[in-house]
Amino acid sequence: MSHDRRTIGEMLAATVPMARTLNLEFLETTAERAVVSLPDQGDYHNHVGGPHAGAMFTLGESASGAVVLAAFEEQLARAVPLAVRAEIAYRKLAMGPVTATATLGRPAPEVVAELDGGRRPEFPVSIEIRREDGAVTGEMTVVWTLRPSG
Secondary structure, three states, X not given: OEOXXXXXXXXXXXXXXXXXXXXXXXXXXEOOEEEEEEOOOHHHEOOOOOEOHXXXXXXXXXXXXXXXXXXXXXXXOOEEEEEEEEEEEEXXXXXXXEEEEEEEOOOHHHHHHHHHOOOOOEEEEEEEEEEOOOOEEEEEEEEXXXXXXX
């Protein structure tokens, strides 16, 4: 299912103040992947003039959240998506704008089947962060869960 990127982006900006603060741009959001960009902004630079590690983490986590919301939109009335843990590796110096591409790590129907079975499923989302020249500056994994409501 394809979603309007503005809808997911607007929802995240409204509910996650850091996404709004960093001026994240939601370029693509589907149930399989999300692409989110962090513009080059001096207020969020580190000591070498690139995006701060915390800004890059927020970019990656926000991209992962966008794909999770798109993939499990029909489950939101009965379950709350929550990040369980995250790991990030900074590979190369990031300069200028950077883009995160998040990919769902398990088929959504498999995750929903666990939820239907009364379990609290966990599933990974893999993220690559790239500079404009295509170089991978960071790799990240966020493990999410769907916590049943009520």
